[in-house]
Amino acid sequence: MNKPSALDALLRQYPGLWRGKGLEGAACAAVSSGFEDLDALLPGGGWPLGTTVELRIAGEGIGELRLLMPVMRRLASSGRHIAWVAPPYVPYAPALAATGLDPSTLTVVRPQAPRDILWSMEKLLQSPQCGVVLGWPQQVTVGSNRRLQLAAEAGNSIGFSIRRNPCHAPGRGTTTALQLWRQHDHGPLWLRVLKMRGACRRGELMLAL
Amino acid sequence: MPLTAPSSLNVPAGVEPNGPANERPQPLWFALVFPSLALEACGLDACSICAVTHETRHGQRIYQVSAAARRRGIEVQMGLTAALALCPGLVHAPRDEASEKRHLRSLLNWSKGFTPTVSQAPPDALLLEVRASLRLFHGAAALHQRLGRELERQGYHHHIAGAPTAQASLLLGRSGQALLIEQPDGLRSALGDLPIDRLDLDPRLLWRLHRTGLRSLRDLWRLPRDGISRRFGHGLQHYLDRLLGKHPDPRATVPRPRCFSATQELPAPAVDSTRVLAAVRRLLTQLVGYLRQCDGAVSSLRLELAYTRNPASSMTVCTRDATRDAEHLLRLCTERLRSLQLPAPVEKVCMVCADILPHTPPDQHLFERAHCQESWQQRLEEIEARLGPDCLWQPGLRSDHRPEQAWAELAQPWSAKELPAAKRPLWLLARPQQLVCRQGQPWHRGLLALCDGPERIETGWWDGGGCRRDYYVACNEQGEQLWVFQDLQRCGTWYLHGLFA
Numbered sequence: 001m002n003k004p005s006a007l008d009a010l011l012r013q014y015p016g017l018w019r020g021k022g023l024e025g026a027a028c029a030a031v032s033s034g035f036e037d038l039d040a041l042l043p044g045g046g047w048p049l050g051t052t053v054e055l056r057i058a059g060e061g062i063g064e065l066r067l068l069m070p071v072m073r074r075l076a077s078s079g080r081h082i083a084w085v086a087p088p089y090v091p092y093a094p095a096l097a098a099t100g101l102d103p104s105t106l107t108v109v110r111p112q113a114p115r116d117i118l119w120s121m122e123k124l125l126q127s128p129q130c131g132v133v134l135g136w137p138q139q140v141t142v143g144s145n146r147r148l149q150l151a152a153e154a155g156n157s158i159g160f161s162i163r164r165n166p167c168h169a170p171g172r173g174t175t176t177a178l179q180l181w182r183q184h185d186h187g188p189l190w191l192r193v194l195k196m197r198g199a200c201r202r203g204e205l206m207l208a209l
Numbered sequence: 210m211p212l213t214a215p216s217s218l219n220v221p222a223g224v225e226p227n228g229p230a231n232e233r234p235q236p237l238w239f240a241l242v243f244p245s246l247a248l249e250a251c252g253l254d255a256c257s258i259c260a261v262t263h264e265t266r267h268g269q270r271i272y273q274v275s276a277a278a279r280r281r282g283i284e285v286q287m288g289l290t291a292a293l294a295l296c297p298g299l300v301h302a303p304r305d306e307a308s309e310k311r312h313l314r315s316l317l318n319w320s321k322g323f324t325p326t327v328s329q330a331p332p333d334a335l336l337l338e339v340r341a342s343l344r345l346f347h348g349a350a351a352l353h354q355r356l357g358r359e360l361e362r363q364g365y366h367h368h369i370a371g372a373p374t375a376q377a378s379l380l381l382g383r384s385g386q387a388l389l390i391e392q393p394d395g396l397r398s399a400l401g402d403l404p405i406d407r408l409d410l411d412p413r414l415l416w417r418l419h420r421t422g423l424r425s426l427r428d429l430w431r432l433p434r435d436g437i438s439r440r441f442g443h444g445l446q447h448y449l450d451r452l453l454g455k456h457p458d459p460r461a462t463v464p465r466p467r468c469f470s471a472t473q474e475l476p477a478p479a480v481d482s483t484r485v486l487a488a489v490r491r492l493l494t495q496l497v498g499y500l501r502q503c504d505g506a507v508s509s510l511r512l513e514l515a516y517t518r519n520p521a522s523s524m525t526v527c528t529r530d531a532t533r534d535a536e537h538l539l540r541l542c543t544e545r546l547r548s549l550q551l552p553a554p555v556e557k558v559c560m561v562c563a564d565i566l567p568h569t570p571p572d573q574h575l576f577e578r579a580h581c582q583e584s585w586q587q588r589l590e591e592i593e594a595r596l597g598p599d600c601l602w603q604p605g606l607r608s609d610h611r612p613e614q615a616w617a618e619l620a621q622p623w624s625a626k627e628l629p630a631a632k633r634p635l636w637l638l639a640r641p642q643q644l645v646c647r648q649g650q651p652w653h654r655g656l657l658a659l660c661d662g663p664e665r666i667e668t669g670w671w672d673g674g675g676c677r678r679d680y681y682v683a684c685n686e687q688g689e690q691l692w693v694f695q696d697l698q699r700c701g702t703w704y705l706h707g708l709f710a
Contacts, residue, residue, distance in 0.1 A: 059654070061689045061708025065635045081585060089636035092707060093604035093616035098633060107589065107603060111596050120592055129585040182688020189688070 031158070034070025041203050043196060047071050051197065052125075052148045052159040054174045058181040060088055063189045063209040064162055067180070069099050071158070072132050076105040080131030080157075083124045085109045086117045088136055114138040118148070125151035125159045133159045142172045149175060235393060237349060238375045239337040241320065241356065242382035243313075245366040246333045247273040250308040255366050259300040262289050272304050306332075316365070317463060321502045323352070328375075328460040334382060336375050336460055353389050372396060374454040380407060393454055400452065401427035410448060414441060469507075469562040471495050478517050478554030482546045485514070485555050489542050492560040497535040505565040506531035512542065512560055516553035524549065526594060529586055531566040537587050544594040610668045611676055612637065612706060631664050632682065634692040634707030641704035644693065651693055651703035655686035663695075682709070 030044030039045050047053065057064050072082050082105050084091060091108060109120045114137070121135040125148060137144070140161065152159045161174075175197035181190050189209040245255035253259040255275050260283060263272040269289040281296040293299055309332060317335055320327050323346065326338040339352060346352040353369060360367045370381035371389040377396055381388050384407050390399050403426050405418050418441070423429055429437070429449065438446045450456035473488040489512065500506060508531045513523040526541045589601055605619035616637070644651040651657045662681030669675045678694040685691065692707035 059687050059689050061634075061636060061691065061710045062687070063690070063710065065710035087636075089708065090616070090639050091604050092612075092633060092635055092637035093606045094612075095633035095635045096604060097606060099635075103603065103605070107601055109592060109596070110600050110602070116596055120596065123588065123592060127585060127588045129588070 029156075031071050031074055033067075034074070035067075035207055037205055038191065038207065041193060041205055047158050048176070048197070049158060050153045050156045051175045052145065052152050052161060054145075054177040054194075055160055055162045056165050056177065056179040056194070057162060058164075060164060062180060062182050063207075064180060066209050067189070067191075067207070068132070068134065068160060069101065072134075073099070073101050075131030075158075076102045078131070080105070081127075081129050082106045083109060083130055083133050085120045085124070085133060085135040086111055086137070087134070118144045121159060121161075122147055122151045125157050126155045128155050128157075130155060130157050133157060135159065135161050137161055137163070145172065145174045234340050235373050236338050237340045237343070237371060237373060237391060238378040239339050239353070239356065239369060239371045240330070240375070240378035240382035241316070241335040241337065241360070242368045242370070242379070243316075243333050243365055244368060244383075244385070245273065245275065246309055246312060247304055248275060249365060250312050251302040251305050253300060253302060257300060258296060258298060259302075260292060261304045262301055263304045271301075309333075318499070318502055319359075319363075320356075323356070325504075326460075326462045328462055330379055334379060336379065338375075338460075339371075349389055349391055353387075357387075372399075374452060375458050375460055376409075376448070376452045377454075380409070380452065383407065383409075396453055397430060401425060401430060405429070408448070410445065414445065417441065467563075467565060469496055469499055469565065470559065472557055472559045474557040475555060478556050480551060480554050482549070482551065485551075485558060486539075486543060486546060488558045489546070489560070490539055492558065493535045493538055493542070496538075496560060496562065497533050500533040500565070500568065503565065504568050506533045506568040507538075507562045507564065508532070508566060509564065510538070510560060510562045512545075512558060514551075514555050515557045515559070516551075517556055519553040522552075527598075528590055531568070533568060534587075537590075540587075540591055541594040544591060548595055610666055611674070612666070612680075613641075614669075614674075631680075632661070632709075634690075634709045636708040636710045638706055638708075641694070641706045644703040644705055646703060651683070653683075653685055653691060653693075653705055654689070657683040657685050657691065657693065659683050659693075666694075680706070 029049045030042065030046035031049060032046040033039055033042060042048070055064055076082050082101070084106070087108065091106075093103075096106070097103065109124070111117050111120050117135060117137050118140070121133050121137070124130045124133045140163070145161075148159050148161070174195065177194040177196075179192040179194055181192075182188070189207045191205045191207055193203050193205075243249070247261040248255045248259060251261055253261070253275070256277065257275060258278045258281060260274045260278055261272045262269045264270075267288070271283060271285055271287045271289065271292055274283050274285060278292075278296065278299060281299075283292045283295055283299065289301065292301075313329060313331070313333075313335070317327055317329060320335055320337055324337050324339050324342045328336045330336050339346075339349070343349055343352065346355060349371060353371060356369055357367065360369075368382045368385050368387050370378045370387055371391070372378035372381060373390065373393045373396060377390075377400060380400065380403065381390075384403055386403075388399060390396055405423050405425060405428070406415055408415065408426075418429075434446065437449070447456060451458040471492055473492050475484065475488055479485055496507070496510070507528075509525055509527040511523055511525050513521055515521045524545055526538070526545055528537075528541065532538065593601060602618040605617045607615055607617050609615050612633070644653050644657075646652065647656065659681040660683065663679035664681075665677075665679055667677045675698075677697045679697065680692065680694045683691045683693045690709035691705055692709065693703055693705050696702050696704060
């Protein structure tokens with residue numbers, strides 16, 4: 001009877017410890033994604049706080065913002081700020097207002113140089129007042145991914161790097177990578193887990209967006 | 210003829226401030242007198258045998274002597290040659306009035322930390338009205354001790370005297386009496402023993418008083434009031450009245466300075482910004498100390514860099530709210546300096562704050578939310594310092610049916626009552642993108658199928674920006690949901706205007 005309690009203590013001490021299939025997400029703080037199927041797939045029952053998530057999208061406008069709106073709304077209503085760094089288009093105020101996001105919590109940053117995009121994301125993620133940082137970085141490296149991950153851990157925030165890339169291999173240095181695509185027009189949004197911390201699931205999911 | 214009068218006559222009836230004392234607190238003046246200021250300003254050690262000279266009609270005369278030199282027989286106003294004959298090892302220097310003023314000025318800035326009402330009594334003294342500060346510094350005696358300790362640490366010889374009138378405290382201090390008289394009742398007897406020639410009066414009048422046989426102030430107290438006025442003029446009576454507080458003695462308070470400027474020379478010309486930053490850090494420490502003294506804050510500061518060859522450059526660091534947080538200002542300066550390419554080695558750094566604002570500490574909330582809000586603002590300032598002033602914005606609404614005019618970049622939040630009824634995309638293209646037509650259908654990475662619409666928007670004819678468009682929600686083969694319109698004013702050309710991300 002002694003052995004399991006020692007294991008429990010170890011698991012409590014290191015929440016990032018890999019637990020094998022079926023045991024994941026025991027003590028991981030998470031925010032519900034707003035989609036039941038996705039919550040079931042994600043460790044801890046939602047987007048995990050203190051991590052960065054890489055979203056590989058087939059093209060801009062396939063539904064990546066609608067996927068993330070519920071988590072942004074949820075964290076904004078708890079008083080944390082939302083920041084978008086280097087969005088590719090103008091975030092359209094009338095549509096944002098219609099989604100119910102508290103507008104005073106949203107700040108848009110427009111850096112000029114690619115280096116500044118990553119720097120701004122890191123600075124914002126480090127701040128405990130910032131809940132979600134959406135970034136559209138142009139080029140990422142293992143080092144920059146790692147830095148963003150450490151910044152998210154410091155600020156207990158969620159960072160989403162949205163990259164338009166058909167490549168299926170997850171970026172090195174990220175803890176979670178998801179792929180988003182649609183198979184045909186009017187079809188549902190498909191989501192595939194490429195990589196996930198604390199879990200070895202590789203699931204595919206259909207979201208009605 | 211010596212003037213004698215019964216002592217009962219010397220107090221005019223009804224002038225003693227008795228009644229009003231209970232209603233309004235009596236002022237308490239501290240005189241900080243620096244008897245060796247001229248020596249210290251010349252960089253001489255006031256404990257050694259030294260003197261400061263000044264130029265007079267009769268050649269170089271001694272202006273101030275140290276105590277050790279006085280013991281050797283050297284007096285003020287003695288000729289320099291005579292003094293050197295008395296004491297061949299005398300170290301002497303000419304008087305430096307500008308340096309004395311600088312020293313007095315820095316002492317004044319330091320004393321602003323104890324009370325806001327500080328006035329100068331040149332050439333060697335400061336007057337502090339401290340009644341309102343007594344509770345903070347645990348009483349007059351504790352404050353008296355603390356001022357003495359801090360002046361000793363700064364290395365100034367000093368006499369500190371406290372009295373209910375400015376003139377009396379100055380007289381006591383200049384006589385070398387470090388007394389503390391808190392109540393006006395004790396003033397007459399405390400001043401009584403002071404010799405007449407210490408009074409700050411015309412030397413000829415002093416000489417007349419001396420010849421009359423008056424040696425100390427107590428002798429003057431015994432004279433009848435009208436007799437003094439008749440015999441020595443109103444000036445003396447007026448002076449005595451101010452000394453005892455029977456006549457008001459307003460002093461001009463040195464006002465809060467309006468700007469800060471300091472320069473830091475680098476030990477060697479620096480080409481990397483880290484060594485410039487070290488100088489900036491020292492300047493910021495000075496700035497924050499200064500702001501604390503004058504209870505101010507800054508919302509912008511200018512840094513001027515002087516190079517070895519190139520002309521000097523300057524940059525301005527701004528904050529959203531007035532602050533005196535040195536760490537935050539240093540972070541902002543760091544970001545600005547990092548983005549700067551130094552064209553040549555930097556020789557010195559100058560910091561100028563032209564606008565000192567009153568310091569208003571943030572309202573204290575019961576919970577920690579306010580603090581969070583402040584540090585979020587500081588984080589945004591940090592980003593602004595690196596990326597430029599217009600890199601941050603918040604989407605806002607405008608009342609207009611034209612989609613490209615229905616949003617604005619602003620800092621105020623929107624009100625949700627003026628939303629359009631129809632579906633709007635989350636992404637808007639800053640400028641509508643013209644689409645080609647294939648097989649009679651608009652094409653964007655595949656043929657577009659129109660799923661929803663049309664929504665006719667026809668407005669703006671009154672300001673020259675009129676439009677007449679049919680908006681549709683369209684989908685292509687890759688699953689992108691697009692917001693497209695057909696411009697009816699331009700022969701039905703198709704445009705892409707937004708993406709339903």
